[in-house]
Amino acid sequence: MTRWGWLPLAAALLAYPWAVAGSDSAAFLQDMGALVLLAAISAAAWNILGGYAGQISVGHAMFFGAGAYMPLLVYQHWQMPPLLGVPLGIAVSLVVALVVGFPTFRLSGHYFSMATIAVAELVRIVVGNWDFLGAAIGLQGPARARGWYDLIFRSAVPYYYIFLGVLALLLLVAWQVQRSRLGYYLRAVRAGERAARSLGVPVRRYKLYALMLSAGFTSLAGALYALKTGFVDPDSGLGILVSVQMIIIAALGGAGTLLGPLLGAMILVPLQTATNTWLGGSGSGLTYIVYGGVIMLIARFEPGGLLELWHRQVTARLARPGEVRHAA
Amino acid sequence: MLLSAEKVAKHFGSFRAVAGADLAVEEGEIVGLIGPNGAGKSTFFNCIAGDVAPTSGRVVFDGIDVTGAPAEAHARLGIGRTFQMPATFDDMTILDNVMVGAFLRHPRRGEARDRALEVVEMTGLKEQAGLRAGNLGTPGRKRLEIARVLAAGPRLMLLDEALAGLTPGEIQRAIELLRAIHALGITLVIVEHIMEVILSLTRRVLVFNQGHVIASGKPQDVVNDPAVIEAYLGRGHGGARR
Numbered sequence: 088m089t090r091w092g093w094l095p096l097a098a099a100l101l102a103y104p105w106a107v108a109g110s111d112s113a114a115f116l117q118d119m120g121a122l123v124l125l126a127a128i129s130a131a132a133w134n135i136l137g138g139y140a141g142q143i144s145v146g147h148a149m150f151f152g153a154g155a156y157m158p159l160l161v162y163q164h165w166q167m168p169p170l171l172g173v174p175l176g177i178a179v180s181l182v183v184a185l186v187v188g189f190p191t192f193r194l195s196g197h198y199f200s201m202a203t204i205a206v207a208e209l210v211r212i213v214v215g216n217w218d219f220l221g222a223a224i225g226l227q228g229p230a231r232a233r234g235w236y237d238l239i240f241r242s243a244v245p246y247y248y249i250f251l252g253v254l255a256l257l258l259l260v261a262w263q264v265q266r267s268r269l270g271y272y273l274r275a276v277r278a279g280e281r282a283a284r285s286l287g288v289p290v291r292r293y294k295l296y297a298l299m300l301s302a303g304f305t306s307l308a309g310a311l312y313a314l315k316t317g318f319v320d321p322d323s324g325l326g327i328l329v330s331v332q333m334i335i336i337a338a339l340g341g342a343g344t345l346l347g348p349l350l351g352a353m354i355l356v357p358l359q360t361a362t363n364t365w366l367g368g369s370g371s372g373l374t375y376i377v378y379g380g381v382i383m384l385i386a387r388f389e390p391g392g393l394l395e396l397w398h399r400q401v402t403a404r405l406a407r408p409g410e411v412r413h414a415a
Numbered sequence: 416m417l418l419s420a421e422k423v424a425k426h427f428g429s430f431r432a433v434a435g436a437d438l439a440v441e442e443g444e445i446v447g448l449i450g451p452n453g454a455g456k457s458t459f460f461n462c463i464a465g466d467v468a469p470t471s472g473r474v475v476f477d478g479i480d481v482t483g484a485p486a487e488a489h490a491r492l493g494i495g496r497t498f499q500m501p502a503t504f505d506d507m508t509i510l511d512n513v514m515v516g517a518f519l520r521h522p523r524r525g526e527a528r529d530r531a532l533e534v535v536e537m538t539g540l541k542e543q544a545g546l547r548a549g550n551l552g553t554p555g556r557k558r559l560e561i562a563r564v565l566a567a568g569p570r571l572m573l574l575d576e577a578l579a580g581l582t583p584g585e586i587q588r589a590i591e592l593l594r595a596i597h598a599l600g601i602t603l604v605i606v607e608h609i610m611e612v613i614l615s616l617t618r619r620v621l622v623f624n625q626g627h628v629i630a631s632g633k634p635q636d637v638v639n640d641p642a643v644i645e646a647y648l649g650r651g652h653g654g655a656r657r
Contacts, residue, residue: 268518268527275515278504285464285498286567287490287519343506 096346100124100251104244118243123356124250125311129329130336130348131257132304137334138343139270140297141277142192145330146203149187149210150180150302152325154309156214159226159319164219168236169228173310180306181299188298192291195280204327211325225320228313238314246315253311254349257304262345264300273297274343305333328374335378338385341392350393355381416475417442417602418463418494418571423472424626425458432458434626435472438604440571445593445603447613447634450623451647456606457499459623460575463604464496465489476571490519495569497577499606501556503563505549509540512548512559516566531566538562538592553580558589565596572596574605578612590615610638622646 107116133147157179158172191202214220232239240246264270272293275283280290313319323329336355341347355377362373389396418440425433433455440446448456462469465486474482476492504512513531521527535544538558543551548559557577564572578589586609593616597603607613613620613634620637622630624646630637637643 266524268522268524271511271515271518271527274507274511275504278506279502281466281486282498282502282504283515284486285466285490285496285502286516286563287487288515289485289487 093346097255104247114243117247119357119360121243121247121250121315122360123352124247124254125308125315126332126336126356127349127352128250128254128257128311129305129308129333130340130352131254131261132301132308133330133333134301134337134342134344134348135261135264135273135304136294136297136301138337138347139264139277140273140294141343142294142297143200143334144203144298144301145200145327145334146187146205146207147301147305147333148325148327148329149183149207150305151309151312151329151333152210152214152319152321153179153183154306154311155313155319155324156220156226156309158310158313159228159317160220162228163221163226168234168238169314170236170238173307173314176310177303177306180302184298184302185295188295192294192298204330207325207330208327211321211327214325215321221320223321225318225323228317230317239317243315246311250311253307257307258345258349260300260304265345269293269296277343328378331378335381335385338392339381341394344392344394347392347394354393416440417444417477418604419473419475420459420463421473421475423459423462423469423474425455425462425467426470431626433462433469436623436626436628438463438621438628440602440604442570442602443597443600444619445597445605445617447617447620448604448606448623449608449610449613449620449637450629454623454646455626456623457575460496460573460604460606464494464573466496490567490569493568493570494573495564495567495571496573497557497560497564497575499575499579501553501560503548503551503556503559505547507548508545509548509551509559509562510535510544513540513562513566516563519566520568534562534566537595538565539588554582554585554589557581558592561592561596565601569601571602571604574603574607576606576608578607578609586612610634614638 103120104117107113110116129151133144136142137144154176157176158169161167161172161175162169187206191199194202215223220226229237229239272283272288275286275288276290276293284290309324336351337348339355340349340351359374359377362377366373385392416439418438420436420438422435422437423433424431424435436459450456461467463474465481465484465488468483473480476494479492481489481492504515510531513534514527517527517530521530535541538561540558540562548556551559561577578586581589590612593603605616617634620631620634621628622637622643629646630640630643
């Protein structure tokens with residue numbers, strides 16, 4: 088992407104709620120916009136570990152869930168503003184990341200992925216049987232705002248802008264990571280751990296850095312979800328689909344790229360909403376089919392994701408005969 | 416003494432890949448390591464580079480015992496190595512590959528980039544610096560491995576068949592590159608099958624067979640040693656005096 092290429096994108100995202108305000112289904116479109124941003128945040132957070140470092144976690148729901156449960160937990164038990172649970176959720180996530188990271192990073196490739204599934208499912212089952220955490224019923228937030236600090240709005244627009252702010256922060260962090268030694272080391276780890284080590288990369292330590300950064304932001308995404316919906320249960324907060332959605336969105340747009348997760352979310356979330364709306368409640372099982380279809384399409388035609396496709400087109404056009412490209 | 420490996424052994428189950436090998440390298444030397452396939456050269460290399468922990472024995476680098484230390488610690492101390500099968504980061508550009516190496520001594524991006532650009536220039540990869548490493552053929556990948564290690568600022572470079580698979584012209588250019596690297600004050604230990612490389616670069620050669628060092632000395636003498644000829648060609652070729 089060119090130096091200022093992100094500006095039109097930022098402008099479009101800022102203007103979106105206004106642009107659709109005149110439409111008959113303004114509320115619906117604004118709500119979907121907020122959901123797109125939320126999904127983009129989760130996927131971009133997952134992308135730090137799964138994309139840059141190539142460690143495919145299928146257990147990120149546990150961090151999302153920690154972020155979603157804590158705000159509602161502090162309200163349910165102590166009537167505190169859910170907002171206060173957000174840092175708590177992040178802290179819990181970081182601890183879980185450390186505890187889970189040390190043993191699982193001994194595993195590589197598919198074994199690591201399977202271990203993350205196992206741990207996340209274990210967490211889901213434990214939470215689902217734990218009355219303090221609402222067991223199978225889940226937790227609820229305040230029904231009515233007691234003050235601004237409850238962050239309850241009737242319209243989706245305030246959420247939209249809060250999510251947009253968080254996404255901007257996350258993308259800024261990811262961009263800094265990409266450019267720094269951390270980013271180069273993570274990509275080296277993904278490309279070949281043995282070679283990375285031979286060049287002085289402390290592989291396990293850097294994987295842990297990536298996991299903690301990734302878990303922290305995933306947990307923030309979970310918290311935003313809980314603040315907006317005011318409800319979480321083991322399936323919506325900790326279910327395997329939560330993890331799978333992050334992976335598919337990142338992979339669709341381009342895992343390991345800065346804007347891939349956002350692009351993936353812009354495509355997948357409306358697609359999901361459409362299938363659910365058009366086919367009514369009975370269509371909810373279709374989510375699985377859509378996910379499966381997307382996985383097959385990516386795996387078969389463009390493992391690098393859509394941004395890779397675009398990148399290749401542009402490179403092909405730029406690299407016409409007689410024009411030698413150098414690293415800028 | 417820059418590097419000293421004493422009685423290094425590596426067993427895989429009952430198989431002794433390396434069975435008590437010694438190697439002492441002075442700063443500024445170029446030492447060759449030859450021997451038939453499966454002699455244990457690569458495993459010995461991996462023990463020295465920290466890729467695998469030796470079953471027994473000791474590896475001392477610049478006075479520090481590094482036996483069993485992780486590979487990244489070896490790199491930090493100044494032991495660089497290339498792989499027999501090139502292990503370039505194929506999705507990254509050539510410059511970015513070299514930058515991964517450069518980051519070891521230059522944590523800041525700008526400095527790492529400057530260093531990588533110097534190295535890319537020196538190793539003749541400048542024209543392709545913006546290409547993905549996966550686009551390179553074997554000679555380019557081997558060259559990139561050398562560049563990447565060089566950028567990490569080693570005092571000792573272990574080259575595991577870094578010139579295998581190159582055409583005669585490429586071999587000549589690679590030999591010149593290794594001479595230039597040596598001129599920077601970097602000590603080289605090279606595993607190589609191509610005798611032309613050994614004869615033109617090294618003053619001292621060790622011959623490996625079945626996990627042991629069976630001969631050492633000047634390259635011209637070693638290649639005429641009956642024990643060496645026998646190791647390569649089998650019994651009956653080692654001379655009539657047996």
